[in-house]
Amino acid sequence: MHLYLHIPFCRQACHYCDFHFSTVLSQREVMVNAMLKELEIQKEYLSNKHIDTIYLGGGTPSLLSEYQLNQLFDKIKHTYTINKGAEITLEANPEDLTKEYIQTLQKIGINRLSVGIQTFHDESLRQLHRNHSSQQSIEAIKNAQDVGLENISVDIIYGLKGHHLSNTEFDIQQAVSLNVNHISAYSLTIEPRTVFGKQKEKGLLKETPDNQMAAHFELIHQLLQTAGFEAYEVSNFAKNGCYSRHNSSYWNQEEYLGIGPSAHSFNYQSRQWNIANNKAYLLALEQGKSHFELEYLSPENRINEYIMTRLRTVWGLDINYLKQAFDQINQHFPTEEFKEWKEKQWAIEKEGFLILTDSGKLIADKLSSDIFLI
Structure with a gap:
């Protein structure tokens, strides 16, 4: 089985992101407690009790403390069997990845990082409202490698405002030079409820035309294939067969359980999705009410x-x-x-x-x- 934990907190809202999150960081502890309760409630959702992958996504899971992460993993280990060699991934922002924090993650059992770099252009990072610099991105990857955590994926966004093919080429070459084994490259999509979406409504921001996006896409595939990466999914590239086993489980329609607000679950017969509102999710679990919607397939x-x-x-x-x-x-x-x-x-x-x-x-x-x- 596969387990997804949605950690719905961020320091600040990125201007392009429409994933579910909150910037009220004071609620982290109460949210973790609610997720522990949901793990107990949902323990019979899947008949298979052997975990092959765990993925902590968000939001920003690297905002959780060692204590909070240990709470979650102690409950998981008590409820399920984590297979030997299981892939355990944590999404992280570069500014969080000090050597000390990475060593903490290793002690807990996390053996793969997915780092939200997005671009190595500092002006573009500011436009995206990211909280890190390109130098912090480089240091984060080197910190992980220095302490022996080498199963690393980085996210890159292309089609940014003012970016030409040369900008995309620079971003990809920088990512490759860090010797990571996985790169995810996503086109910028302007969603209605985001800051970029509101800027688009006011005529202050235009989407990159499809033909230009296609040129960026083709360049990325060319550069990464030349560098020894396999395009095993439209937006995902792996070196030496280091696919994301967790994401591949979605694409191969394997069953999984999602914990946390907005998380999805799938058990072949049905799909269900949790309330995408922190307050409502917490209240439902506190009162013993349904915290998800269900659809039979x-x-x-x-x-x-x-x-x-x-x-x-x-x-x-x-x-x-x-x-x-x-x-x-x-x-x-x-x-x-x-x-x-x-x-x-x-x-x-x-x-x-x-x-x-x-x-x-x-x-x-x-x-x-x-x-x-x-």
Whole structure:
């Protein structure tokens, strides 16, 4: 099984982020206590009690103290069996990653870091309202490596205001030079409820045109493949097979449990998502009321999820599996669509799997939606 813990706190709001979080850091202790209670309530959600991956996301999990992290991990160890060699990831901001804090994480059992660098341009970091400098990013990665924590992923955002291809090239080359084994590269998306979203409404900020985003995307793939990274998912690149095992579990439709406000869970038959409001989440758990919504998945839902997640990966779509799934619910298999994808060189067929090419990855979401079952 796979376990996700959502830590909903940040020092400040980044101007692009629409994930669920709060800047009221005084509530960290009460939130951890509520998550301990949810771990107990949800202990029967999955029949498998052996954990292969744990992922602390957010928000900013690196804002938790040693004591708070130990509380969570003591409860996890009491409730489940953590498999030998389990991947245990913590998302962190560079300014938090002192050598002392990283050594604390190692003692607790965390063996992988996902560091939100975003860019190595200090002016762009200020525009994003990040709380660190490019120098702090470099020092954070070196601190981790110096104390022996070398399974590191870094996040990079491209398509930022005023960024040209040369800026993106610099960011990627800087990330590669740090000798990390995983890089996630995401295009800047302007969401309505963010500061950037409000600036866009007022005409103060424009989104990077699609053709320019495509050029950045293609450059990133070229640079990282040249540097020995495999594009195993549209936005994720790994060296020496160091995939994110936790994120791969989502793409491969394995069951997982999500703890904390806004966290999602999946057990093959259903999907559920927690209240995305700290106060309401805390109150529901305190009063013993339901703290999540639940959706039972129809066969059509399950097929659509398989298409949406797997098409973005290096593994692609299992054609025989899809044929059987479509036949079982008496739906027409998208033969013509797949033929068009191959003719336009958006996808190739390899050993019974349909895998997107680099040009196909540019329009992965559209291709998925074209064959969704409504």
